[in-house]
Amino acid sequence: MSMESLTANVDPAVLLDDLIVRTETHKHADAVVIRPDDVAEVMTRLKRDAGYDHLSCLIAQEYQDRFESVYYLKRYDDPTDEFGVVVPTSRDNPVSESAASVYPTANWHEREAYDLVGIEYEGHPDLRRILLPDAWQGHPLSLEYDQDRPQIVEFSEHANPLAEHGREDETMFINIGPHHPATHGVLHLKVVLDGEQVADLDTDLGYLHRCEEQCCQSGTYRHQIMPYPDRWDYASAGILNEWAYARAAEHIADLEVPEYAQVLRTMSAELCRMCAHFLALGTFCLDVYGDFTAVFMYAMRDRERIQKILEELTGQRMMFNYFRLGGVVWDIPDPREDFFELTRDFLDVLPAAIEEYHDLITTNEIFQVRTVDVGVLEPETAKAYGCTGPVARGSGIDCDLRRDDPYGYYPHLDWDVVTEDGCDNYSRLLVRMREVEQSARIVEQCINLLEEWPEDERELQSNVPRTLRPDRDAETYRAVEAAKGELGIYLRSDGTDSPARFKIRSPCFHNLSALHKLAEGEYVADMIASLGSLDIILGEVDR
Amino acid sequence: MSSDLPIIPEPPGDRDVVTYTQDARTVGQDDRFDSPLRRALGTTPFILTKFDQFMNWVRGSSMFMLQFGIACCSIEMMHTYAVKHDLDRFGAGVPRASPRQADVIIIPGTVVSKFAPRMKRVYDQMPEPKFVVNMGSCAISGGPFQEGYNVVKGAEEVIPVDIHVPGCPPRPEALVYGVAKLQDRVRNGESSPVVVKPYELEQFGDLERDELVEHLADQIDPDDLVMRYNWADSP
Incomplete structure (x- = not known):
């Protein structure tokens, strides 16, 4: 009998009996309220004895009378088994114990909570700002923050972090980014090299922190929030992000989605996934081969084909704004046959294109030498850092929310979850390439369904109130399988028509937090390849 | 032979x-x-022109772009460089990874407080004459994120800009049009008007000693370069 099945039956309420202050019911899961100095003990018990091996999300927020950190735990083998831990602290002394000793992924979570809300975590290994500049004054998502106050941002050279080890003669410090062609955006890596090998790596984020959570908190549920998700993971994966928001908002407001709209959602989302994976493929080869090479151009060619289909459907190439709460905005454009033909034409040429990619990339000996057994991410490390999506599946972790926590039309379709157990850069690329094939299968089935759907049953949206006001103090966290992994949204309602707290659980943020595990000890050129294989989009990392 | x-x-x-x-x-x-x-040259192997005019024509006909991605717009910018749209057809599609080799910088995305000083430095590293294309609403005004606590309200707050290409994001065709317009201007010897830039890199010691500067005085070295944001005065 495996460890998982032994721990699955443990009731967390019994396990934590002596530490529970009171219990709460969140809309998606049960939660317990604990004292701020019991965090590590509670987390240890939940991880060791109840099998919650995935710290999915940490939400920090300020109420009129208190600060609160909410930890949502899950299990990799059953993500529907969710549990919340609520840690309130007083307003005058917002100090709470850190969970980073139990879940390494809490490290970045708590830094973000400190940065944006101002809660301090005792025992945290490195509590400093993560998104905003070091000299920033105030915590912008706290209630008293004055947005108009002036700020000073430093532009300084960074010191060698290994200098105090007396190794400055042997090592070299280099900045990679924030403007660098291999960082896939504005990421800054402070790297210390020992010869050609990476001795130390510190990831510096926040060069694209454009206040997405604040923007969403000031918009109304019904229409004003939906355009923002398109801009998180902007590799044309917008519809997947929209689904994350739609799923959370529909859950908190108890909205139904008609079946026909679910098929449209599923089809458009999988087209987006293909588009995003093609970009990952193209830029990864850019990193490994260098310069604008054939593979990059081929990937762009296939993206153009998909973007053409998506443009026909939604009217935009990248920022689709296609979902509405309770459905989608419009049907397939007339004449429908033309749209089906366009999509089928693409699906027909795809197998040959995939074969071409395999010829150029995966069966290429030089490419294999560069990627096989390089950037190894062990499954245990991936879980500890909260990695999800193709990065986790490339380490042999069989998790996919489309199957494990079903939504949309996925349960009715025939497709497989792709895993590879090489744990290296090569496996992660292979997972993405094979996922493109699975997405094509899903799209094909959806096209067939849409074609045969009776004309009088094509319901696009359910009946949604003009102004949504979810119940006061309702809280929920819902996630979908986006292109990069588990993209979750936490919503808390205060009874008005816009959310009191809107928190984005970004898969890229977590995947990136494991980069130092992939890179340290490897060659600097392989570190670039590892970064490419994590497929980060800075819009989603920084939000 | x-x-x-x-x-x-x-x-x-x-x-x-x-x-x-x-x-x-x-x-x-x-x-x-x-x-x-x-x-024109077919009639005679010689041409007679002003040197400046000739140089402008050369500049406008062969522009090296800086390979500079910030946010969503950079994906459309990559599509503009790649197959189908192929900006190189217009003599402006050689992305250079180093600012020291580039003539044109396209600002494709939102500029936030932490990035603005770095962008300013990248711009400063480009050799003269240099040109700036603002791509998308964020670079023009902050776009959908204008109300954000951390967002600079347009790249023009930091560096002078020649052409604005609106859109969120602009289609590749729009960017091609914007770059072609810039090339026209360069060929005609027109330069962008000098604007007053509110945000400059300054040494911390040179800042006016207000409450904030006093507060940070023990953390920041007076010789360090900093950028000071006056959010209340932003457009």
């Missing part, structure tokens, strides 16, 4: 010499190699 030379037809008796020379230079070539330049 002689076999590679175009076969020059016998001059017909009643045609003048100029036309003959022009024909001789274009004969045997496909039409698509024809161009106004070729026709």
Whole structure:
């Protein structure tokens, strides 16, 4: 009998009996309220004895009378088994114990909570700002923050972090980014090299922190929030992000989605996934081969084909704004046959294109030498850092929310979850390439369904109130399988028509937090390849 | 050697010499190699022009872009460089990874407080003459994120800008149009108006000693470069 099945039956309420202050019911899961100095003990018990091996999300927020950190735990083998831990602290002394000793992924979570809300975590290994500049004054998502106050941002050279080890003669410090062609955006890596090998790596984020959570908190549920998700993971994966928001908002407001709209959602989302994976493929080869090479151009060619289909459907190439709460905005454009033909034409040429990619990339000996057994991410490390999506599946972790926590039309379709157990850069690329094939299968089935759907049953949206006001103090966290992994949204309602707290659980943020595990000890050129294989989009990392 | 030379037809008796020379230079070539330049030079191997005009024409016809991605717009910018749209057709599609080799910087995305000083430095590293294309709403005004606590309300707060290409994001066709417009301006020797830039890199010690500077005085070295944001005065 495996460890998982032994721990699955443990009731967390019994396990934590002596530490529970009171219990709460969140809309998606049960939660317990604990004292701020019991965090590590509670987390240890939940991880060791109840099998919650995935710290999915940490939400920090300020109420009129208190600060609160909410930890949502899950299990990799059953993500529907969710549990919340609520840690309130007083307003005058917002100090709470850190969970980073139990879940390494809490490290970045708590830094973000400190940065944006101002809660301090005792025992945290490195509590400093993560998104905003070091000299920033105030915590912008706290209630008293004055947005108009002036700020000073430093532009300084960074010191060698290994200098105090007396190794400055042997090592070299280099900045990679924030403007660098291999960082896939504005990421800054402070790297210390020992010869050609990476001795130390510190990831510096926040060069694209454009206040997405604040923007969403000031918009109304019904229409004003939906355009923002398109801009998180902007590799044309917008519809997947929209689904994350739609799923959370529909859950908190108890909205139904008609079946026909679910098929449209599923089809458009999988087209987006293909588009995003093609970009990952193209830029990864850019990193490994260098310069604008054939593979990059081929990937762009296939993206153009998909973007053409998506443009026909939604009217935009990248920022689709296609979902509405309770459905989608419009049907397939007339004449429908033309749209089906366009999509089928693409699906027909795809197998040959995939074969071409395999010829150029995966069966290429030089490419294999560069990627096989390089950037190894062990499954245990991936879980500890909260990695999800193709990065986790490339380490042999069989998790996919489309199957494990079903939504949309996925349960009715025939497709497989792709895993590879090489744990290296090569496996992660292979997972993405094979996922493109699975997405094509899903799209094909959806096209067939849409074609045969009776004309009088094509319901696009359910009946949604003009102004949504979810119940006061309702809280929920819902996630979908986006292109990069588990993209979750936490919503808390205060009874008005816009959310009191809107928190984005970004898969890229977590995947990136494991980069130092992939890179340290490897060659600097392989570190670039590892970064490419994590497929980060800075819009989603920084939000 | 002689076999590679175009076969020059016998001059017909009643045609003048100029036309003959022009024909001789274009004969045997496909039409698509024809161009106004070729026709101009076809009559005579010499041209007479002002040096400045010539340099402007050269600059506008061969622009090196900086490979500079910030946010969503950079994906559309990559599509503009890649197959189908191929910005290189217009003599402006060589992305350079180093600012020291680039003539044009496209600002494709939202500029936030932490990135603005770095962008300013990248711009400063480009050799003169240099040109800036603002791509998308964020670079123009902050776009959908304008109300954000951390967002600079447009790249023009930090560096001077020649062309604004609106859209969220602009289609590749729009960016091609914007770059072509910039090339027109460069060819005609027009430069962008000098704007007053509110945000500059300054040494911390040179800042006016207000409450914030006093507060940070023990954390920041007076020689360090900083950028000071006055959010209340932003447009």
